[in-house]
Amino acid sequence: MILELDCGNSFIKWRVIPREGVGALCGGVVGADVELLQVVRSKVSSLDACRLVSVRTDEETLQLVAPLESAFAMACSWARPAAELAGVRNGYEQPDRLGLDRWLALVGAYHQAKGACLVLDLGTAVTADFVGGDGQHLGGFICPGVPLMRNQLRTHTRRIRYDDAAAERALHGLGPGRSTAEAVERGCSLMLQGFVQTQLALAREYWGGAFRVFLTGGDAGLVADLVPDAKVAPDLVFTGLAIACPLD
Ligand SMILES: Nc1ncnc2c1ncn2[C@@H]1O[C@H](COP(=O)(O)OP(=O)(O)O)[C@@H](O)[C@H]1O
Ligand SMILES: CC(C)(COP(=O)(O)O)[C@@H](O)C(=O)NCCC(=O)O
């Protein structure tokens, strides 16, 4: 059994897959290292290997991986930056500067689409990446994700305050807000929708109608209705991870 980890800025996505065959045996989302070790231990008694991608510092990632390596007596292989992988060419001037989660997601998307694609990843940050039909990554965009937008407003104002229940109720509509919660929650949602629509317009400029859209990240559901043809692919980073770190 193989443990796969996607260490984002806020959450760690994990899953266990069999050495042969397809599909995950178990998996989930955790907030912290300690929780990860506990939950994996409670689900499996042994592991053959681990592969991971991380956008955290090497130090933080090592801290997370070391207890797993010793608990299961196995080694973890890390996805590393590359200028080219599986027919996709990294479009960054400095390929090692492209976030590894973005890189793996777009490699995974191109592998599935076998043609032009737009990858939207909605996590702590929201990112868009464009890959042409020839596998050339054109680059992308980064903006704050919904939790960051909301927190910035709260941190830098004195009167934007409301609880989680109000936030949830606020999103039952998208009309002009008549309370602080509605105004903020709907405002942030509309910013996100505007971002997605702009990316779709750009993709249409490049490729007409001949492209696939992939939605991934914990908040992908927030915009899924906007792009009915999109493939909602929560495991996209793992698809790329399997390509970047094949098992020997
Ligand atoms: N089970 C879940 N656990 C944590 N966050 C979740 C979950 N389902 C959806 N989310 C949403 O996903 C977002 C985090 O997305 P994720 O892609 O994990 O971020 P990152 O990769 O930056 O850590 C959070 O803002 C939260 O709103
Ligand atoms: C853009 C990101 C912060 C997204 O991280 P996430 O929201 O998935 O945690 C991450 O891919 C990153 O740190 N990238 C490095 C900068 C870049 O891609 O240009």
Ligand SMILES: [K+]
């Ligand atoms: K992201």
